[in-house]
Amino acid sequence: MGVFTQLLGSLGGTLAAYGVYRLLKLVFMELTSPLRNLPGPKNPSIIWGNLKEMREEMTIEDALLNRWVEAHGTTFKYHGILGMSRLHTLDPTALNHILMKTDIYQKADATRYILSSIVGAGVLVVEGDKHKQQRKVMNPAFSPSQIRELTQIFVAKSIQLRDVLVADNASQGGISRVEVMSWLSKATLDIIGLAGFNYEFDSLNPSGEENELSAAFASLFASSTKPSIIPMLRAWFPFFRFLRDEKDGEAKQSSQTMARIGNQLLRESKASIHDKSEWKSRDLLSLLVKSNMATDLPENKRMSDQDVLDRESTGTSWALYALSVNKGVQDKLRQELLSVDTENPTMDELNALPYLDMVVREILRLHSPVASTLREAMQDDIIPLSNPWTDSKGVVHDTIRVRKGQAVRIPILGINHSSAFWGTDAQTFRYVSVL
Structure with a gap:
């Protein structure tokens, strides 16, 4: 017992020493960071940096971001978890450099860790050759002809949603308040199920019960969005990934349910494809499996079954x-839509509506589904700028030196709302812009 206690004590001491070493290294890297003289907002929290105020204050008008840009310019630093400096830029030259140098600027390890824990190590997560491999196999499933085949699913579920809302309104005397986000989420889930892997969630059925897979989806995404310090530490510091959180059990159970049903769907899809006389499915999973089983695809270029499974409303609410x-x-959009003489339009008929296309583009500009994304420098680099910055010593710079491991925030919503790019009315839905 004494030896075991000593062993535990030694192990605990080693872990503590390693933790102190990592913390001291973090402090040293921050003190010697090339960004140390870059202007930016003060660090209000040793633990959260500026992340808490960004989460609490950022609105559709991006008031907080606008204040920072006005105070510090288009390129500045802010503070992430444990006060680590992050680069933020709206500079077009810098953004072009970062987005074009995909071998240098890749998704941050923390971002990949968080995404993979929710959706698996799919094309959204992986980088480099693995990303190219998955894209090669996936491309046939997302060709225009295949997407055209799926349009009927989108239209059918849209009609079902309309009928559900009309019936609900009639049952309440013709005037009712509708929680549209909830219904749109249900329609989206149904569409994903049928178009993605030929699975009927039946979420739009008012009298239907929530099935096992939809419950697992809801539970997993709910647990992943609850703020907690442990998931943050695990994401940003691999050393802490041994720590457990109260939500882990719930998330694991949901993942196991999704994996079990997913493997069943995968087996059924493979069996159907092997029996060519039976194969008629046009869902993305079936097309992906068929592409992956192509005889002209080398074995080392194929995706594993797990890779295939991992592939698989908010925007409509904002619309x-x-x-x-x-x-x-x-009114103008309704007039154009009423010119279509069917309630089951094809993709070609929808693409022939120019005003609809313009409205959708403007909505996606103003209400981007993804507000921002993080990239991490895989090596030391120098980023060029079109708008020079002045450091704390008064020296003007037209480049920024970044060190390997530096986090860089690409503010997608900030770019879409920038008056420098779009004019003084950039944060409004502009009628003129869609004429």
């Missing part, structure tokens, strides 16, 4: 909001 407060756009 309805934007249309509700822009009656002129709403």
Whole structure:
């Protein structure tokens, strides 16, 4: 017992010493960072940096980001977890450099860890050759002809949603308040199920019960969005990934349910493809499996079954909001849509509606589904700028030196709302821009 206690004590001491070493290294890297003289907001929290105020204050108008840009310029630093400096830039030359140098600037390890824990190590997560391999296998499943085949699913579920809302409104005397986000999420889930892997969630059925897979999805995403210090530490510091969190059990159970049903769907899809006389499915999973089983695809270029499984509304809610407060756009769009003489339009018929296309583009500009993304420098680099910056010593610079491991934030929503790119009315749904 004494030896075991000593062993545990030694192990604990070693872990503590390693933790102190990592912390001291972090402090040293921060003190010697090439960004140390770059202007930026003060660090309000040793633990959270500026992340908490970014989460709490950033609105659709990006008021916080606008204040920072006004105070510090288009390129500045802010503080992430444990006060680590992150580069933030709206500079077009810098953004072009970062986005074009995909071998240098890749998704941060923390981002990949978080995404892979939710959606697996799919094309959204992996980088480099693995990403190219998965893209090569996936491309046939996302060709225009295949997407055209799926349009009928999108339209059918849209009609079902319309009928559900009309019936609900009629049952309440013709006037009702609708929680549209909830219904749109259900429609989206149904579409993903049928178009993605030929699975009927039946979420839009008002009298239906939540099935096992939809419950697992809901549980997993709910647990992944609850703020907690342990998941943050595990994401940003691999050393802490041995720590357990109260939500881990729930997330593991959901993942196991998804894996079990996913493997069943995968087996059924493979069996159907082997029996060519039976194979008629056009869902993305079946097309992906068929592409992966192609005889001209080398074995080392194929994806594993796990890779295949990992492939597999908010925007519509914002679209309805934007249309509700822009009656002129709403009326013009309705007029164009009514010119289509069927309630089951094909993709070609929808693509032939220019005003619809313009409205969708403007909504996606103003209400981007993804507000920002993080990249991490895989090596030391020098980023060119079109707008020079002045350091704390008064020296003007037209480049920024970054060190390997430096986190860089690409503010997608900030770019879409930037007056420098879009004019002074960039943060409004512009009727003129969609004429």
